[in-house]
Amino acid sequence: MLPGMENIKSRTQSYSPLLISTEGNRQASVAMILRNLESVPQMIFIERARNENDPWSGQIAFPGGNRDGSDDDAIATARRETFEEVGIQLPPDSLIGRLNDQQGRNNYHSLNLVISCFVFELQDCHETLDNYEVADSFWIDIAHLSDLENRVEHMTSYSPDPYPGVLLDSRRVLWGLTYRFVQMFLEHAGAWKPDHPDKNKTVLPTLLV
Numbered sequence: 751m752l753p754g755m756e757n758i759k760s761r762t763q764s765y766s767p768l769l770i771s772t773e774g775n776r777q778a779s780v781a782m783i784l785r786n787l788e789s790v791p792q793m794i795f796i797e798r799a800r801n802e803n804d805p806w807s808g809q810i811a812f813p814g815g816n817r818d819g820s821d822d823d824a825i826a827t828a829r830r831e832t833f834e835e836v837g838i839q840l841p842p843d844s845l846i847g848r849l850n851d852q853q854g855r856n857n858y859h860s861l862n863l864v865i866s867c868f869v870f871e872l873q874d875c876h877e878t879l880d881n882y883e884v885a886d887s888f889w890i891d892i893a894h895l896s897d898l899e900n901r902v903e904h905m906t907s908y909s910p911d912p913y914p915g916v917l918l919d920s921r922r923v924l925w926g927l928t929y930r931f932v933q934m935f936l937e938h939a940g941a942w943k944p945d946h947p948d949k950n951k952t953v954l955p956t957l958l959v
Contacts, residue, residue, distance in 0.1 A: 752791075752892065752893050752941050753940050753941055754789070754791070755784070755786040755791045755871075758784070758791060758892070758939045759784075759846050759871060761938055761939050761940065762846050762847035762869050762935070762938070762939065763846050763847050765847055765849070767848045767850045767851065768850040769850075769851050769866075770851040770853060770864045771864075772864050774862060775862045775864045776816060776854075776863045777816070777863075777864055777866070778815060778816045778817060778827070778863060778864070778865045778866070779815075779817060779824045779825070779827035779828040779866045779867070779868060780811070780812035780813065780814030780828060780865065780866070780867050780928075780931070781812055781828040781829070781831070781832045781840060781868055781870055782849070782867055782868070782869045782870070782931060782935060783813070783832070783838065783840070784846075784869065784870065784871045784872070785871070785872045785875060785889070786871075787889070791891070791892040791893075792889040792891050792892060793890055793892055794812075794836070794878075794887060794888070794889050794890075795810050795811065795812065795887070795889075795890060795918070795928070796810070796811055796813055796880070796884045796885075796886070796887045797809075797811075797884070797885045797886040797887075797888075797922065798811055798883065799882060799884060800885070801883075805856045806856075806926075806927075808885070809926060809928075810923065810924045810925075810928060811927075811928050812867070812928055813828075813831055813832040813835045813838070813887075814828055814831045814832070814865075815827070815834075815835075825845065825868055828840070828866070828868045834881060835880070835881055835883055835884050835887075836879065836880055836881075836884060836887045837877075837879030838876050838878060839876075840870050840872075844870040844871055844872060845868060845869070845870055847868070847869040848866065848869065849866075849867040849869065849934050850934060851864050851865065851866050851867075852864075852867070852927060852930060852931070855927070865927065867931045892941060893941075894918070895916055895924075895932055895936060895941075896936055900916050900917050901915070901916060901917075902914075902915050902916070902923060903915070906925075913925045913926060913929075914929065916929065
């Protein structure tokens, strides 16, 4: 049974994340934003705009980006980028936790980039205002993310082997870095179910990248 928002929030607040040293690395932050709409916990995602100069062009992600000189810390980066990309203000009391840092990777190559993920909870339903970097923003039920029936193996142009993923709708797949953050979060929240060994996953074609 999927835990309720209060249980999810309590587990997130008690989590002690593993942090990566930023020495010699660039920093970036993303915001995992939750809301409880009519007692249904949800999480927001963005679809990145297509851009040939963006190594993550078109992918499903969280609002976020690189830390710049105006940011006091990594949390400030997540808040600033969220407001710039989707127009949502994240007040100080909305922060409920942090996940393990991740080393940036692109096409199986490690980057000198540390990505931090901060978890926020919104008490009200906010309309989004997507900027030029965002093709779309949308909310997904956490129950959908944890449902085994939505697990897929996602083919990409980066590798001959598929990546694990979650089918969000008829055309969008969650995979890669954001998938890892979601998996980490749901495992700790008690909402991520391990794959059944006999389950045959759908292999989705590269054209969905």
